[in-house]
Amino acid sequence: MNNKICDMLGIEFPLLAFSHCRDVVAAVSRAGGMGIFGGVNCSPETLEEELSWIDDHVDGKPYGLDIIVPNKVEGKGEQPDHDAVLASIPGELKQFTNDIMQSHGVDTGRIAEDIEDVRREQVAFTDNLRGGTADAILDVAFRHPIGLVANALGVPPPVMLEMGRKHNVPVAALVGAKEHAMSQVAAGVDIIVAVGGEAGGHTGEISTLVLIPEICNALAAIGDETPVLAAGGIATGTQMAATMAMGASGAWCGSVWLTTAEAETNPVVKEKMLSASSRDTVRARSRTGKPSRQLRSPWTDAWEAEDAPSALPMPLQSLVAEPPLRVIDKLSQGDNQGAKDLATYWVGQGVGLMNEQMTAGQVVQGFKEDFITAYERLATNLGE
Ligand SMILES: Cc1cc2nc3c(=O)[nH]c(=O)nc-3n(C[C@H](O)[C@H](O)[C@H](O)COP(=O)(O)O)c2cc1C
Structure with missing residues (x-):
C-alpha cells in the first residue's frame, strides 16, 4: 500500500x-x-x-x-523509597480485594505471601509510570x-x-x-x-x-x-x-x-474473550487509577458496586489491584473455580468480533x- x-x-x-x-x-x-x-x-x-x-x-x-x-x-518525576510507597497502600483496600476473593472461594490466607511478593516486585514499575x-x-x-x-x-x-x-x-x-x-x-x-x-x-x-x-x-x-x-x-x-x-x-x-496463538494471555481469559460479546467489557479506574477498559468479571463488578471504595490515583492503584489479579491469574490455570470466575484482563469492545483463535x-x-x-x-x- x-x-x-x-x-x-x-x-x-x-x-x-x-x-x-x-x-x-x-x-x-x-x-x-x-x-x-x-x-x-x-x-x-x-x-x-x-x-x-x-x-x-x-x-x-x-x-x-x-x-x-x-x-x-x-x-511525577520522583523515585520515592519503595518501602514507603508500599506502606502507603491503605489496609482497607487490600482487605476489599481479599473480601472479593474470599467471597468467590479463594483462600486468601494461603496466597497472602504470594500477593505481597508480587506487590514488592510491582513497586519498581511505579517508577516507570x-x-x-x-x-x-x-x-x-x-x-x-x-x-x-x-x-x-x-x-x-x-x-x-x-x-x-x-x-x-x-x-x-x-x-x-x-x-x-x-x-x-x-x-x-x-x-x-x-x-x-x-x-x-x-x-x-x-x-x-x-x-x-x-x-x-x-x-x-x-x-x-x-x-x-x-x-x-x-x-x-x-x-x-x-x-x-x-x-x-x-x-x-x-x-x-490477545487471542492469537502467540499471545501470552492467560488461556482461561483467552477462552473468555473468544466467547465474550461486545457488552462484556467495563471502563473503570479500579485497575490502574485511570479509566481503562477491561473484560467484565465478578472482580470488576465488585469494584463497580455502590459500596466499593474509590480507586487510588495512578500509580498507586496498580499496587492495590495488580498483585491479587496476578495471583488469581495463576490460580485460575489450576482447578480453582473462584479464580477462573474472577480472572480478567484489559480488552476493548472489539472482543465481540474476536471469536476464533488465529x-x-x-x-x-x-x-x-x-x-x-x-x-x-x-x-x-x-x-x-
Ligand atoms: C491488554 C492491553 C494492554 C495495553 N497496554 C497499553 C500500554 O501499556 N501502553 C499503551 O500505550 N497502550 C496500551 N494499551 C492500549 C493500546 O495501545 C490501544 O490503544 C488499544 O488497544 C486500541 O484499542 P483496541 O484494544 O480496541 O484495539 C493496551 C491495550 C490492551 C488491550
Whole structure:
C-alpha cells in the first residue's frame, strides 16, 4: 500500500499492533504490519532482553516501542523509597480485594505471601509510570533499530522527542480527545494515535467513529499534516478501511492480538474473550487509577458496586489491584473455580468480533483481505 504511514515507517500495510508479547510484535512486523512492543513493565535490563529477542526474530522488518509516561501522575518525576510507597497502600483496600476473593472461594490466607511478593516486585514499575526511568529506558531502546517510539497518557517527555529527532525515529502519542491531539502536534509529535472509547486499556469516552473525523478535521483546519492512526474497537480490515475513509492513515490495534496463538494471555481469559460479546467489557479506574477498559468479571463488578471504595490515583492503584489479579491469574490455570470466575484482563469492545483463535500472521492477512472487501463494497455502491 502506498500511503503516508507506510512511507514514514517503511512498512507494507499500515496496521500497527500494540502488544506486551514480543512474539506478537515480531509476527506482525514479519507479516507486513508493524509490531509495537509495550515496555511499561520493563526495567532497562529486561527491555534490553526483549528488544534483542525481537531484533533476532523480526527478519529486519521495522518494529516500535511504547512506554507510558503520564502527564498527570502522583509524584511525577520522583523515585520515592519503595518501602514507603508500599506502606502507603491503605489496609482497607487490600482487605476489599481479599473480601472479593474470599467471597468467590479463594483462600486468601494461603496466597497472602504470594500477593505481597508480587506487590514488592510491582513497586519498581511505579517508577516507570512516574517518568523517573524514562531516560534509562530510552537509552536502551535507541541502541536497537526501533522504527517508532510512542507514549501514552500525555505529551511525550522531552527526552523522547529529542532522542526521536536525533535518531530520525518518528514519535507517536496516544490521545482520546481532539484537544489532546492539538497539544501533541504543538509539542512536535510525528504521529497521532487517536484512541476511541471502545478501546482496551486506558481510554477516553469519545467513540472511534466520532473521534477520528473530529481530529482529522481539526488538524486539517490548521493546515497540519501529522498522520493519524485510528484505534479503539478495530478488529477487522473493514473497520480499518472505514477509519481510513474518514481520514486516518492506518490503524493501531491492541485487543485483537490477545487471542492469537502467540499471545501470552492467560488461556482461561483467552477462552473468555473468544466467547465474550461486545457488552462484556467495563471502563473503570479500579485497575490502574485511570479509566481503562477491561473484560467484565465478578472482580470488576465488585469494584463497580455502590459500596466499593474509590480507586487510588495512578500509580498507586496498580499496587492495590495488580498483585491479587496476578495471583488469581495463576490460580485460575489450576482447578480453582473462584479464580477462573474472577480472572480478567484489559480488552476493548472489539472482543465481540474476536471469536476464533488465529496466529498473528493470519490476523494481518485477514485484515488485508477484509480491507479489499470493504473497498470493493464501496465501489459497488458507487456503481463502479
Ligand atoms: C491488554 C492491553 C494492554 C495495553 N497496554 C497499553 C500500554 O501499556 N501502553 C499503551 O500505550 N497502550 C496500551 N494499551 C492500549 C493500546 O495501545 C490501544 O490503544 C488499544 O488497544 C486500541 O484499542 P483496541 O484494544 O480496541 O484495539 C493496551 C491495550 C490492551 C488491550
